[in-house]
Amino acid sequence: xxxFYGTEVASRLMLGTAQYPSPAILEQAFRRSGAGIATVxxxxxxxxxxxxxxxxxxxxxxxxSVLPNTAGCHSVREAVTTAHMARELFDTKWxxxxxxxxxxxxxxxxxxxxxxxxxxxxxGFEVFPYTTEDVVLGERLLEAGCKVLxxxxxxxxxxxxxxxxxxxxxxxxxxxxxxMVVDAGLGLPSQAAMAMEMGFDAVLLNTAVAKAGDPxxxxxxxxxxxxxxxxxxxxxxxxxxxxxAPSTPLIGKAFLK
Amino acid sequence: MSEHVTILGAGVVGLCVATELAARGMALTVVDPNPRPxxxxxxxxxxxxxxxxxxxxxxxxxxxxxxxxxxxxxxxxGVEVAHEGSLVVTLGRDRAELDRFARRTIxxxxxxxxxxxxxxxxxxxxxxxxxxxxDEAHITPRHALGHxxxxxxxxxxxFVGISPATAGLTxxxxxxxxxxxxxxxxxxxxxxxxxRAPDVVLRRPVRLLHPxxxxxxxPRGDGVFMLGATQIESGERNRATLxxxxxxxxxxxxxxxxxxxxxxxxxxxxxxxxxxDNLPRIRRRGDTIYVNGLFRHGFLLSPALARMVGELxxxxxxxxxxxxxxxxx
Numbered sequence: 075x076x077x078f079y080g081t082e083v084a085s086r087l088m089l090g091t092a093q094y095p096s097p098a099i100l101e102q103a104f105r106r107s108g109a110g111i112a113t114v115x116x117x118x119x120x121x122x123x124x125x126x127x128x129x130x131x132x133x134x135x136x137x138x139s140v141l142p143n144t145a146g147c148h149s150v151r152e153a154v155t156t157a158h159m160a161r162e163l164f165d166t167k168w169x170x171x172x173x174x175x176x177x178x179x180x181x182x183x184x185x186x187x188x189x190x191x192x193x194x195x196x197x198g199f200e201v202f203p204y205t206t207e208d209v210v211l212g213e214r215l216l217e218a219g220c221k222v223l224x225x226x227x228x229x230x231x232x233x234x235x236x237x238x239x240x241x242x243x244x245x246x247x248x249x250x251x252x253x254m255v256v257d258a259g260l261g262l263p264s265q266a267a268m269a270m271e272m273g274f275d276a277v278l279l280n281t282a283v284a285k286a287g288d289p290x291x292x293x294x295x296x297x298x299x300x301x302x303x304x305x306x307x308x309x310x311x312x313x314x315x316x317x318x319a320p321s322t323p324l325i326g327k328a329f330l331k
Numbered sequence: 332m333s334e335h336v337t338i339l340g341a342g343v344v345g346l347c348v349a350t351e352l353a354a355r356g357m358a359l360t361v362v363d364p365n366p367r368p369x370x371x372x373x374x375x376x377x378x379x380x381x382x383x384x385x386x387x388x389x390x391x392x393x394x395x396x397x398x399x400x401x402x403x404x405x406x407x408x409g410v411e412v413a414h415e416g417s418l419v420v421t422l423g424r425d426r427a428e429l430d431r432f433a434r435r436t437i438x439x440x441x442x443x444x445x446x447x448x449x450x451x452x453x454x455x456x457x458x459x460x461x462x463x464x465x466d467e468a469h470i471t472p473r474h475a476l477g478h479x480x481x482x483x484x485x486x487x488x489x490f491v492g493i494s495p496a497t498a499g500l501t502x503x504x505x506x507x508x509x510x511x512x513x514x515x516x517x518x519x520x521x522x523x524x525x526x527r528a529p530d531v532v533l534r535r536p537v538r539l540l541h542p543x544x545x546x547x548x549x550p551r552g553d554g555v556f557m558l559g560a561t562q563i564e565s566g567e568r569n570r571a572t573l574x575x576x577x578x579x580x581x582x583x584x585x586x587x588x589x590x591x592x593x594x595x596x597x598x599x600x601x602x603x604x605x606x607x608d609n610l611p612r613i614r615r616r617g618d619t620i621y622v623n624g625l626f627r628h629g630f631l632l633s634p635a636l637a638r639m640v641g642e643l644x645x646x647x648x649x650x651x652x653x654x655x656x657x658x659x660x
Contacts, residue, residue: 095389097517097564098608128517129564132607231542281542287435 076275078222078253079168079200083139085110086270087300088255089293090280092145097132099289104136107293112138113170113278115145116160130163141202143170148177150190157194169194170202170224170257180230182206188214195219204257207241209248216252223249224257224278227269231281233261236268246273263292263299270303271311336644337362337494337501343374343472343629344622344636345504346479350408351637352502353488355645360489368476373506373568373601374629376523378549378559379472380536381405381631382417384438384464391610393652394628395437397635402468404634409482410475412468415535418442418451419462422585428540432462439464453532453587469536471551472630501619502640507566507604509623513614516623518566518602521559522575526583528593529554539586546582555596558583562627571600603627611636613643613653620644 075082089109094100104112114133133140142160147153150173157169173190175183182205191201195218203215207225215223225245228234236242237259246254256269257278266277277300286292334357338349341363349361365371383398406412419439421429433439439462448455450463484490503509510516533556536549549557561575576598583590606612606624611632614621622640625632639650 095391096605096607096609098606101607128566285431 076253078202081139083110083276085297085300086276086304087266087297088113088141088257088276088278089283090278091115091133092280093284094289095284097129100284101132101136102290103283103293104138106290107283107297109293109297110138111141111276111278112136113141113143113280114160114164116142116163117144117146117156134164139168140164140166141168141170142166143204144172146174147172148174148183150186150193153186153190154193154197157190157199161199167198167200168202169199170204172204182226184208184211184214187211188218191215191220192218202255207238207245209241209245212245212249216249222253222255224255226258227256227265227277228259230258232259233282234259235261235265236272239272242269242274243272260296263295265299266296267299267303267306270300271306273307276300334358334500334644335360337499339363339494339501339503340372340505340508341365341368341480341490342372342504342506343377343476343633344506344625345502346476346483347404347633347637348502348504348622348640349483349488350479351634351641352644353483353486355641357644359483360491360495361483362491362494364492366490366492368473368480370599370601372476373603374472374476376521376560376599376601377472377629378523378536378547378557379470379475379630380417380547380549381412381468381470382464382536383631384436384467385417385419385538386628386631387436388432390628391608393610394632398628398631400635400638401631401633404638405470405475405630408475408479410470410478412470413535414468416463416465417467417469417536417538418447418454419464419538419540420447420454420458420460420586421540423459425541426460428542429460429462432540436462436464438466451533451535451537453589454537457587467536469549470630475630499618500644503619503621504623506623506625507568507602509604509621510566512616513621513623515606516604517564517606518568519605519626520561520563520565520567520600520602521627522561522563522571522579522598522600523557523559524576524579524595524599525551525597526556526558526590526593527554527596528556528590530589530592531556531587537586539582541582544578544582546579546586548583548586556583556590556593560627566602567600568602569600571598603629611652613639613650615653 087109088111090113144153144156173183173186228237253275255276260279283293338361381401383395387395442461447461533550538547605626609626611624642648
């Protein structure tokens with residue numbers, strides 16, 4: 075089981091709650107995904123502290139852990155304020171920290187991210203920082219008190235999959251004991267499977283499911299992809315090799331010409 | 332059948348139901364605390380797009396099927412219906428959005444840059460490609476509401492401010508105000524704006540697809556345009572935010588830079604009543620029939636729901652959108 079800040083989570087799939095055609099479809103997608111954690115954008119959906127009540131209730135009724143996020147925050151102060159609002163709304167110390175540095179690419183602001191992570195950690199939050207695959211940035215976030223990292227696969231909403239496999243591998247290898255979630259940029263279950271095969275602890279996605287023609291079916295597809303990838307990782311896959319290696323012994327042939 | 336019916340709420344649903352029942356010869360009283368259609372009703376802020384095919388991008392099947400009744404119904408009711416179709420465009424780098432939209436909808440044709448310029452000359456050179464939904468239409472909601480109300484009054488329907496003591500058979504069309512009884516109803520906040528841009532000429536609604544800021548613009552005539560609309564999971568009925576309005580205005584500007592010189596006439600906000608699947612419901616509780624949850628499809632689906640209420644009361648026919656299953660949470 076995956077563990078984040080001492081909490082064990084049965085499913086390695088985390089699902090966002092934005093952009094679904096309707097709350098009913100959101101609920102079906104969660105049911106079929108078996109996701110254990112739901113992320114919620116407090117800023118975008120709330121429209122005022124209490125007004126989103128019906129939607130918050132719906133999210134709570136999904137019966138999964140809620141990981142509120144600071145999506146859409148472009149400054150440290152905004153992110154910190156939103157985190158406090160989230161803590162009150164959902165009664166959780168967890169916060170997925172997004173500090174957006176570039177409005178167009180939605181790339182994280184590494185400097186603001188580290189600063190906000192430090193402030194929130196000191197304030198008792200358990201921070202899940204949405205970061206790039208940069209190792210130095212990862213290290214700074216850990217120094218700031220984060221015990222989980224959430225590197226992107228690709229920019230938010232692109233569905234491009236893992237665009238820097240080398241970087242992600244390096245990050246994974248540098249901090250083997252830190253739970254890591256590939257967050258953002260996934261479009262297909264095979265990409266989620268790939269992240270899991272590489273040893274990431276979980277994946278988080280939203281658009282790929284919410285914007286699919288049949289979100290519930292896509293949610294299940296991702297659940298299977300995540301499961302397949304995790305099983306492969308745990309099974310210790312064979313090393314790729316250049317030469318063919320017959321799976322049945324070829325008796326009587328010369329060894330290698 | 333001579334039974335008297337009380338209709339609660341004179342928004343688009345209440346007025347359509349009243350029109351339908353009056354046409355079938357029923358005696359009616361319409362109850363609404365406000366004497367005229369106005370900003371208190373969420374339908375006041377609506378776009379009035381009769382776009383059953385475009386809506387299929389995210390809406391469930393009944394919306395497209397039932398919505399096809401709307402244009403004829405409104406024309407029969409004496410409302411001016413613009414049969415100009417609608418357009419869907421996207422900015423260069425979001426072209427995949429247009430492909431997705433095309434895959435998930437029917438009733439459209441793909442227009443080249445030149446074909447687009449032929450029907451909407453001011454968009455010439457701005458978009459390489461567009462989808463044209465020729466069979467869609469639009470109306471002006473505030474005219475439509477006023478027209479239904481005046482026609483009903485002229486035909487002898489009584490409009491009163493408070494419910495009579497013995498209401499008898501009642502059709503509750505109060506929208507979000509019925510949340511006191513319909514506990515599974517929620518509000519979905521929407522923000523819109525009205526602009527005057529005399530330099531812009533568009534004959535039909537244009538939807539600009541964008542992964543973050545989807546927008547539509549509906550021409551109201553005389554250089555006036557309605558810009559909509561955000562969709563936020565919140566029951567808040569006031570407080571248009573700078574963020575939302577900035578997004579709407581930026582998208583309009585991206586659609587046509589001449590909107591940069593537009594005069595801002597109005598910024599509006601309200602919440603749409605919706606059930607969990609964003610589909611409307613007809614629900615019966617004793618002597619009261621609730622018609623609610625029309626979400627962003629008030630003008631598109633009220634005609635079909637009004638017909639169903641008529642068939643239920645006069646022919647005893649159980650409507651398709653009736654939920655006997657009491658799906659309240």
